Amino acid sequence: MKHIAYAALLALTLTVASCGNGPRKELNKLLLELADADQTIDGNDWQKIAHFLDRNKPHFKEFYDHGQIDVDDVEDYISDFFEHRRPSKHIAFQGIGAKQPTFHIYVERSGSMAPYDSKDGDGSFRAAIMALQNNLPGTATIDSVGEKGYTNFQQIFDQILNRTNEDQVSILVTDLIYSVKDMQGVNPQRVFSEIEGMTNAVFKSEVKNKSMLVVRMMGSYNGPYYSYDNSVKPFAGRRPYYIIIVASNTNMVRLTHDATLRTFADMERMRGYDNMCLMTANDIYKPYYSLLLSNRDVRGRFRPERGQDTQIRSLTGVEPDRNSGDIQLALAVDLSHLLIDQRYLTDVSNYEVKADDDVRIKEIRKIEKADMTPAEKKYLGTATHIFVLQAASIGHGQEVEIKLLNRMPQWIGAASTDNDLTPDANTTFGLKYLLGGIYDSYNRNADDHYYFELELVLDR
């Protein structure tokens, strides 16, 4: 009888424990609404959570320390909650508990910048700067940097990289033409060596913590052009200039994930946008991805591994198609909210696929209406593109890793010239040495040489 009483007591305890605690259930429901789909808790989400906890303070005493929310405890709870659900999810926290970053816009004031803002031009340069300022939340100050006669990039980059603190985002508008104090009769090779010295001196270990986005813009240019030997030629037409954004790795991700900053971060929509390159020493992005169970690109037979919900990342029983003799899988990936040019993102050669069998990316295409069938919608989630993966066969159970490599984009080499005695509309003097040097510094200090990684499991 004693044992029966104990068993009944245990049953009662467990039932009461699992049925009670309404506020906790409400909190869990809120977390699912905020982070189940995008797997991210950003500043806005955090405000909602903090507000909820504040309204239900007596029920969540463990999240408060001296009357203040203990951010780490709440983060741990949220991480645990999602990790112990099916399917298990890793939640990214962006700008949680931290203040909104402050923004500083710096405009280079060397003589060669004035013609971008000439009264004879189309005003695109000024419009771009105004757009930068207006699209930022709060007020952003605009300061001039550098000297009129020459550009001391060592000082400028030191300012925006090493003296930008964690809560700051620095934005530099510049033509990126390297010049030194006395350029008369200078050999271009000397300038390139100086650039190398400068990048080595400025871009050191700090690059591990900060990311740098280089946006190439095209704007009208009417006025004198100063070549590397200080000779002056008049130039009228369009010339490239650059917007450089430096922020902590966390804030760089926050730029595109925080709803209040998205307009600012939508660089590709800016008037005069040409291309961009993100330099970072970490795999800062974690995009949404899921295999689709049926799609016009799918060939072969397979079934999802048990325990997966709306994100299918593990397949079993993968067999080639009887007609074509190969396997094709459709992987839906969210390529939005990344500060990476669409051309780079959709270029198959920028991806590395690691698998025991010969799995490769055949094509990356945008999601079309035909892909959004009612049955597949739940797997598409926030995805914007479909990666068509191809393999002859899957011999045994294996992990497939797909990485977007962090490479210096080809446009940097194409947009660089070693001789600007005759200025043109496309090239910038010594650009590949300057950006190449900065890229090499990031590469040397990189923990991961890729922007993001997608992990799949395929079994026969």
Added chain:
Amino acid sequence: MKNAFCLGMGVFITLVFLLFPSWIFEAGYYETEFSNEMYNENLYLVVAVITAAVAWGGAALFYYVVNSVSFSRWYHWLLTLGVASVLTTVACYAYPNSVFSELGYDFSSQLVGFCLIDFLAAVALFVVASFAMRWWSSNCRHTPIPE
């Protein structure tokens, strides 16, 4: 000694059932979305607790509360088993269904399949509970099979 062993085994089997409910139920019935939500809402445990509690409670009622000579034949025991198992099945349909309704999900057809497995589990646990506790009953220890 044999009686204590039977009680120990009964408790052990029930604990295994309570500790690994998702494994046991999913071995019998699995449908990705439904099973994931059962797991996420902790319903496997709730269902397991209801099933175990009703099985042990029903058996205890038969052997120690009713404990009547006039209600000690095998078919009386079978009637109790049937009532307990049906009660469990109804409860294990109603509670998850109310939770899912609250969340805006409609898993009613999947719940029917799941409840069939739960019914079998309820029958099995009632048998386990009966053989674990019957030995100390003054009037029903020979039910359903004589000692």
